[in-house]
Every structure is written in structure tokens, then in C-alpha cells.
Amino acid sequence: MYKILSKRLIAPKEYDIWVEAPRVARNGKAGQFVVLRTSEKGERIPLTVADYDREGGRIRIIFQVVGKTTMAMSRLDVGDSLHDVLGPLGNPSEIENLGTVLMVGGGVGIAALYPILKELKKAGNKVITILGGRTSELVILKEECAACSDELLVTTDDGSEGIRGVVTDAMQILAERGEKIARAWIIGPTIMMKFAALKAKELGIPCWVSLNPIMVDGTGMCGCCRVTVNDEIRFACVDGPEFDGWGVNWNEFMNRMGQYKDEEKISLEKFQSEVGE
Amino acid sequence: MAQKITPKKTPIAEQDPIVRGKNFDEVCLGYSLEEARLEAARCLQCKTAPCIGGCPVAINIPGFIKALADGDLPKAWEVLSDATALPAVCGRVCPQETQCEGVCTVGKIKGKEPVAIGKLERFVADWKAAQPEEPVTPPAQDKGKVAVIGSGPAGLTVAGDLAKMGYKVTVFEALHEPGGVLMYGIPEFRLPKEIVRREIGNIRKLGVDVEVNSVVGRTLSMEEIRSSFDAVFIGTGAGTPHFMRLPGTNLNGVFSASEYLTRINLMHAYQFPDYDTPTRKSKKVVVFGGGNVAMDAARSALRLGADEVTIVYRRSVEELPARIEEYHHAVEEGIVFNFLTNPVEYIGDEKGYLKAVRCIRMKLGEPDASGRRRPIPIEGSEFVIEADTAVEAIGQGSNKVLLNAFPELKLNRWGYIDADEKTGETNLPGVYAGGDIVTGAATVILAMGVGRDAARSIDAYIQGKKQA
Numbered sequence: 054m055y056k057i058l059s060k061r062l063i064a065p066k067e068y069d070i071w072v073e074a075p076r077v078a079r080n081g082k083a084g085q086f087v088v089l090r091t092s093e094k095g096e097r098i099p100l101t102v103a104d105y106d107r108e109g110g111r112i113r114i115i116f117q118v119v120g121k122t123t124m125a126m127s128r129l130d131v132g133d134s135l136h137d138v139l140g141p142l143g144n145p146s147e148i149e150n151l152g153t154v155l156m157v158g159g160g161v162g163i164a165a166l167y168p169i170l171k172e173l174k175k176a177g178n179k180v181i182t183i184l185g186g187r188t189s190e191l192v193i194l195k196e197e198c199a200a201c202s203d204e205l206l207v208t209t210d211d212g213s214e215g216i217r218g219v220v221t222d223a224m225q226i227l228a229e230r231g232e233k234i235a236r237a238w239i240i241g242p243t244i245m246m247k248f249a250a251l252k253a254k255e256l257g258i259p260c261w262v263s264l265n266p267i268m269v270d271g272t273g274m275c276g277c278c279r280v281t282v283n284d285e286i287r288f289a290c291v292d293g294p295e296f297d298g299w300g301v302n303w304n305e306f307m308n309r310m311g312q313y314k315d316e317e318k319i320s321l322e323k324f325q326s327e328v329g330e
Numbered sequence: 331m332a333q334k335i336t337p338k339k340t341p342i343a344e345q346d347p348i349v350r351g352k353n354f355d356e357v358c359l360g361y362s363l364e365e366a367r368l369e370a371a372r373c374l375q376c377k378t379a380p381c382i383g384g385c386p387v388a389i390n391i392p393g394f395i396k397a398l399a400d401g402d403l404p405k406a407w408e409v410l411s412d413a414t415a416l417p418a419v420c421g422r423v424c425p426q427e428t429q430c431e432g433v434c435t436v437g438k439i440k441g442k443e444p445v446a447i448g449k450l451e452r453f454v455a456d457w458k459a460a461q462p463e464e465p466v467t468p469p470a471q472d473k474g475k476v477a478v479i480g481s482g483p484a485g486l487t488v489a490g491d492l493a494k495m496g497y498k499v500t501v502f503e504a505l506h507e508p509g510g511v512l513m514y515g516i517p518e519f520r521l522p523k524e525i526v527r528r529e530i531g532n533i534r535k536l537g538v539d540v541e542v543n544s545v546v547g548r549t550l551s552m553e554e555i556r557s558s559f560d561a562v563f564i565g566t567g568a569g570t571p572h573f574m575r576l577p578g579t580n581l582n583g584v585f586s587a588s589e590y591l592t593r594i595n596l597m598h599a600y601q602f603p604d605y606d607t608p609t610r611k612s613k614k615v616v617v618f619g620g621g622n623v624a625m626d627a628a629r630s631a632l633r634l635g636a637d638e639v640t641i642v643y644r645r646s647v648e649e650l651p652a653r654i655e656e657y658h659h660a661v662e663e664g665i666v667f668n669f670l671t672n673p674v675e676y677i678g679d680e681k682g683y684l685k686a687v688r689c690i691r692m693k694l695g696e697p698d699a700s701g702r703r704r705p706i707p708i709e710g711s712e713f714v715i716e717a718d719t720a721v722e723a724i725g726q727g728s729n730k731v732l733l734n735a736f737p738e739l740k741l742n743r744w745g746y747i748d749a750d751e752k753t754g755e756t757n758l759p760g761v762y763a764g765g766d767i768v769t770g771a772a773t774v775i776l777a778m779g780v781g782r783d784a785a786r787s788i789d790a791y792i793q794g795k796k797q798a
């Protein structure tokens with residue numbers, strides 16, 4: 054079970070894999086995620102399902118190598134299996150025809166944005182997409198997002214592609230041109246989500262952000278994933294992962310993400326010395 | 331005869347408190363055969379046997395004790411396993427002091443302790459486990475198909491009993507290992523996981539399929555399950571943490587007991603970095619609550635190397651809901667108790683880490699609805715306890731994933747499944763429920779007891795449907 058069926062490096066340290074998981078493929082929806090382990094002694098980590106192949110019983114996962122578990126995943130080959138895959142977890146995105154929607158993605162967060170964008174397009178929305186990254190090669194899934202968008206803007210910090218600047222600059226351009234946007238989805242690195250959500254608020258655009266706190270069970274039983282949204286404690290795994298971007302307590306969120314920095318380093322270094330990387 | 335009975339229970343070997351405070355090995359080492367037979371001889375074999383009535387699954391206690399006293403261990407095992415599916419577990423974690431041992435005739439004699447029924451149960455179960463395995467031929471499984479959701483003691487009991495009756499049973503478990511609280515909640519030093527795995531192995535040998543990584547309501551819908559099985563038992567437990575919602579709850583270092591214990595037990599954080607999942611390295615830990623969960627969290631914190639561990643409980647020692655044995659163990663190990671105290675606020679440093687907890691002293695007022703005296707804050711008595719880690723062990727609510735995905739199922743006003751206590755029947759035909767998801771957080775043996783009853787009603791339901 055949970056065999057890796059294909060594997061592709063799509064950007065430095067970013068992999069695109071398809072995994073055999075028939076029941077997740079059958080029942081999953083855009084916006085949901087899985088919790089997986091690579092080995093008997095492994096940690097449970099959450100990863101978004103970027104695409105579903107219902108007939109083929111496969112799910113697509115796009116992940117960035119940031120620590121021990123994602124590095125271990127990157128070393129698995131086609132034909133190897135993950136130890137556990139649990140899902141689909143979290144609430145599906147609310148897909149309906151809202152008029153014009155703005156999809157803002159950055160980094161590996163684009164992988165989580167893509168399935169939502171695809172469904173919103175199918176539901177008849179006018180989809181305007183902004184994808185941002187430090188440099189051109191880090192902006193993933195451009196073709197696939199373009200195919201489901203009415204308009205696609207790319208921003209890069211170094212100007213190697215599209216607009217030189219960050220996603221909020223592109224948001225400003227759209228506002229100045231008078232684009233009437235019903236709702237935005239913003240998914241990416243925390244700092245990007247924070248500033249893009251502030252920008253959306255400034256422009257009066259309601260927005261969803263997809264929060265990715267540290268999780269353990271992913272089924273609402275531990276409270277590790279708690280976040281504060283509009284002054285209320287919510288569990289990202291069962292109440293989210295999408296929340297009202299205007300109301301997130303970002304500082305608290307960032308503090309909680311850093312809780313195990315020292316241990317993450319120990320774990321990664323131990324693994325690297327074991328595998329000789 | 332009463333004269334011959336020693337006043338105290340036969341002493342049992344335990345790890346030294348100083349040593350065990352630094353390891354996760356089991357605290358209690360168990361009786362030798364000689365000691366067990368000595369203890370068994372303390373039983374009066376009373377005609378009325380009040381102990382049986384005190385046992386939620388009505389084990390023939392004098393029966394198994396007699397066999398043990400006679401040295402007939404196979405017989406003792408047979409009597410035990412007639413009534414309970416998990417004796418090695420129950421002998422270790424049941425609150426015997428309020429059940430069988432609480433009503434034992436010997437204990438009623440002035441100056442005498444009751445028979446150590448729990449320790450004897452454990453002895454027989456461990457003896458059995460050490461015997462060479464007998465090949466089991468799984469019973470024929472042609473009477474029907476039953477789905478069991480959740481693999482805690484309730485679900486495991488239903489599964490084992492129905493398999494023995496001739497049903498094909500599939501257990502669906504959300505986590506990557508079956509066992510429920512036995513696996514993720516109760517620590518290794520009280521209930522070695524080896525024992526839980528062995529008991530589950532025995533249930534598997536009866537032909538029960540256990541599918542992990544299957545959260546019903548997400549991975550599979552209730553409709554899918556109901557259309558492919560003749561009946562369903564829901565035993566999804568009550569593990570959802572209730573935070574007290576004090577200011578500062580989301581500071582780094584504040585945990586629910588569920589997270590704290592899951593990291594340690596299910597994820598083996600005490601063996602980090604051999605296992606990948608870490609937990610916080612703490613110096614000063616404070617645990618809020620007075621039940622088994624609080625004791626387990628505090629004693630685990632100590633074993634992880636904390637310098638000082640304090641339990642803060644809002645009532646007094648008399649009201650402590652934890653098993654008395656576990657309270658004694660905690661005291662021996664050096665856990666500090668702060669009774670009649672309640673937290674009011676978490677205080678953090680500039681980086682968002684917990685550094686102290688503001689508490690207030692309490693006094694006991696008039697008895698409340700539960701009959702226990704209500705704790706009231708004493709004005710002006712606030713003080714601060716330094717702590718880098720706080721664990722809230724103040725109770726849990728129902729696990730909601732399945733309930734939210736299955737609104738047809740009737741709940742009671744506390745958010746638990748509304749099911750008949752004797753039969754496990756819910757408002758939907760063919761859907762049964764039991765254990766913590768019906769009663770709220772209770773005990774292993776109560777979950778098992780209702781599992782046993784539900785298995786019988788499921789059998790009657792399926793056979794009735796076939797005849798109709």
C-alpha cells in the first residue's frame with residue numbers, strides 16, 4: 054500500500070509525486086490533506102493533496118525538503134512505499150460561483166492552491182492568479198495554473214520573470230485597474246500569507262488562508278495544531294485548514310511553528326550523517 | 331479462618347522510586363507464583379462473593395482465585411477469560427479499590443486489606459502469555475459481517491466476541507496503531523505496549539481484520555460502511571481536549587494532556603531522536619487536574635528529566651479522582667501536590683514561551699450537583715508558579731470527526747452518542763455504540779463491559795433480520 058508511482062523534481066528541493074492511496078483518491082476534495090509517515094519510527098507530517106486521480110486510485114503530493122521527514126521522502130524511489138497515509142483530512146474548500154476570485158500562491162504553497170483554483174474555475178468563476186517566488190525557477194506549476202486561470206501574474210523578487218516585486222504589488226495593480234474581486238485564497242509561506250492577507254483587508258477583499266501548523270494526529274484529538282482566529286482558539290486539522298485571513302493571530306502562529314527548532318535540527322543532522330548526505 | 335489471614339496484602343515487587351523516576355519501564359514487577367498463591371490463600375471463598383457484583387464484567391473472582399490457590403493455572407485462566415477479553419490490561423489499570431476490592435469481605439474486617447484481586451488477575455494473564463502458543467483455528471465466519479469503528483477497549487471487545495460467535499469483523503482505526511487510549515494515552519510504565527499488542531494479536535488470530543489509517547467520516551463514509559456490513563459498532567472514544575481557555579493558552583510550552591501523552595506514548599518522544607517525534611525538554615512542569623490523566627502526564631514529565639513537577643488540583647486530596655495506587659506512586663516519585671489551587675493565567679516571555687502560571691487558592695464550599703464540594707476562589711490569594719511547561723489534564727470531550735460527518739445519529743445534550751447502556755442500540759437500526767463516546771471519559775472495564783453487551787445485541791439483531 055501507499056506505493057510511490059512516479060516522482061519528479063520540479064524545482065530545487067521540490068518534488069512532485071503520485072502515491073497509491075485508493076480510498077483517499079475516492080473521497081478526497083480540494084483543500085484537504087493527508088498525514089503520512091515514512092517509517093515505523095517516523096513522525097506524522099501533514100501534506101496537502103495537490104490532485105486526485107479517482108479512477109486510478111492515486112493522489113498527488115508536492116513537497117519541499119525542509120527537514121528529516123521530507124528529506125527521507127525525497128530519497129524514496131518509484132516503487133518504494135510510504136509507511137502510513139491517513140486522509141483525506143480537514144475541511145474541503147468551499148467551492149461555488151462567486152464571480153471573480155483571486156488566487157495568490159507562493160513557494161510550495163502553490164501546490165495547495167492549485168486544486169482549489171482548478172475547482173473554482175470548473176464552478177464558473179473568473180479566476181485571476183498571482184504566483185510569487187524569489188526567482189523564476191521557484192515558481193512551480195505555472196502551466197497548470199495558467200490552464201485554469203483567466204489571467205496569471207507572476208512576481209519574482211529578482212525580476213527574473215514577470216513583475217519584479219512581491220505578490221502584494223500584483224494585488225495593488227489589480228486593485229488600481231478596478232478589478233472587482235469577490236474573494237481571495239492566499240496560500241504560501243507564513244510571512245507572505247500575513248502580508249497578502251493584510252493587503253486583502255486593506256483592499257476590502259475577504260480571504261481564506263490555509264494554515265499549516267505543526268500537527269500530531271490530524272483528527273482533532275491533541276490540540277497541537279491550535280491557532281487563534283478572530284480571538285478564538287481553533288484546531289487547524291478539523292476546523293481548518295482554511296481560515297479567515299483577516300482574523301489570524303500571525304505572531305502567535307509563527308511562534309508556535311518554531312517550537313521544536315532545536316529538535317528538528319538534531320533529527321535532520323542525525324539522518325544526514327546516517328545516509329551520508 | 332479469619333485469624334489466619336495476614337492483615338496486609340502480600341507485598342509486591344516494584345521498581346525503586348528513585349530508579350523508576352528516570353525510566354519508562356513498568357513500575358510494578360508482579361508476583362512470583364509462590365507470592366500469588368500466598369495471596370490467593372487470603373480469599374475466604376465467600377458464598378455471597380460481593381466482589382463479583384463489584385466487577386463491571388462479573389468475573390467469577392473466587393473461582394479463578396481458588397484455581398490459582400490450588401496451583402491449577404490453566405483453570406484459573408479459563409475462568410478469567412470466560413468473562414474478560416483483556417485481563418492483562420484490566421489487572422493493571424482497573425480501579426479495583428472502588429470495584430471488586432472495594433467490597434471484598436476481607437477488606438471489611440477491621441485492620442485488614444482486601445484480597446489483591448487485580449494483582450492476581452494480572453499474574454494469571456501474564457502466566458498465560460508466557461506459555462507456548464497454542465495454534466488457534468479461527469472460528470468459521472459465515473454468520474454475517476460487522477464493522478467496528480475505533481480500536482479502544484470497547485471496539486476490541488466487540489470485535490473479539492463477535493469473531494468468536496462466527497462473524498467476519500473489520501475494525502477501522504484512525505491512528506496508525508490500534509489500541510485507543512491503551513496505546514496513545516496510558517504510559518508504558520503503567521501498561522507496557524507489548525501487552526496491548528499481544529492482546530490485539532490474539533484478537534487478530536480470531537480472524538478479525540484491523541485497518542489502521544482509516545478515519546471513518548473521512549477515509550470512508552458511514553454510508554459506504556453501512557451498505558457493506560450487516561451492522562456497525564461505534565467506539566470512537568472521548569479524546570478531544572478541552573482547554574480552560576485561560577489567557578496565554580497558545581504559548582509554546584502549554585499542552586493538552588492528549589498531546590503530551592500522545593507524543594510520548596504513540597510517537598515515542600521519550601526515545602527521541604531514535605524516534606523522530608520530539609517533545610519539549612522541560613525543567614519545571616505544572617500539570618492541572620487530579621485524575622489518572624494528570625498523574626500519567628506528571629509522572630511522564632518526571633521521567634523525561636524535569637527537575638520539578640507539580641500537580642495543581644482545585645479540590646483537596648479527598649476528592650482526587652485518580653486511582654489511589656497511582657497517587658501513592660506519584661508521591662513516592664517526588665511529584666509535588668498543590669491542592670485547593672487553580673490556574674488563572676499563563677505568563678509568557680517575549681518569544682512566546684511559557685515562563686510562569688498565575689494561580690489562585692481555593693476553598694471548598696457547598697456540595698454541587700455531583701455531590702462534591704464546590705471549590706471557590708479565595709480573593710486576593712493569587713501567586714505565581716514558575717514553569718516552562720504546563721499540561722492541562724482537565725477532561726476531554728467526544729471525538730467529533732465521525733459525529734460531524736454523520737448527523738443522522740442522535741446525540742445527547744453533552745454531545746455524546748445517545749445509546750442504550752445495556753444494548754448499545756442507537757436511534758438507527760443496525761448502528762450500535764459504546765465506551766467513552768457514549769458515557770464520556772470513563773474506564774477501560776466499563777468500555778469492555780458495554781462492548782460485551784453490544785456484541786450480544788448485534789448478534790441478536792443480525793440473526794433476527796435473517797429470520798424475518
Ligand SMILES: Cc1cc2nc3c(=O)[nH]c(=O)nc-3n(C[C@H](O)[C@H](O)[C@H](O)COP(=O)(O)OP(=O)(O)OC[C@H]3O[C@@H](n4cnc5c(N)ncnc54)[C@H](O)[C@@H]3O)c2cc1C
Pocket residue numbers: 086096097098099100101102115116117118119120121122123124161164165264265266267268269294310311317318321
Ligand atoms: C495542512 C498542512 C498542509 C501542508 N501541505 C504541505 C505541502 O503540500 N507541501 C509541503 O512541502 N509542505 C506542506 N506542509 C508543511 C509540512 O507538513 C512540513 O514541511 C513538514 O512537516 C516538515 O517535516 P520535516 O520532518 O521534513 O521537517 P522538520 O524538521 O520537522 O520541520 C521543518 C519545518 O516544518 C514544520 N513542521 C515540523 N513538523 C511539522 C508537523 N508535524 N506538521 C506541520 N509542520 C511541521 C516546522 O515548523 C518547521 O518549520 C503542510 C502543513 C500542513 C499543516
Ligand SMILES: Cc1cc2nc3c(=O)[nH]c(=O)nc-3n(C[C@H](O)[C@H](O)[C@H](O)COP(=O)(O)OP(=O)(O)OC[C@H]3O[C@@H](n4cnc5c(N)ncnc54)[C@H](O)[C@@H]3O)c2cc1C
Pocket residue numbers: 423424425479480481482483484485502503504505508509510511512515516544545546547565566567568569591622623626653729731732764765766767771772773774775777
Ligand atoms: C491518560 C489516560 C489514563 C487513563 N487511565 C485509566 C486507568 O488507569 N484505568 C481505567 O480504567 N481507565 C483509564 N483511562 C480511561 C480509559 O482509557 C478509557 O475510558 C477507555 O480507553 C475508553 O475506551 P473506548 O474504547 O471507548 O475508547 P478509546 O480508548 O478512546 O478508543 C477510541 C479509538 O477510536 C479511534 N477513533 C476515533 N474516531 C475515529 C473515526 N472517526 N474513525 C476511526 N477511528 C476513530 C481513536 O483513534 C481511538 O483509537 C485513562 C484515560 C487516559 C486518557
Ligand code: SF4
Pocket residue numbers: 372373374375376379380381382391392433434435436445447
Ligand atoms: S469478596 Fe474477597 S474474600 Fe470474598 S470471595 Fe471475593 S475476593 Fe474472596
Ligand code: FES
Pocket residue numbers: 267268269270271272273274275276277278279288289290291
Ligand atoms: S493535529 Fe491534533 S488536534 Fe489537530
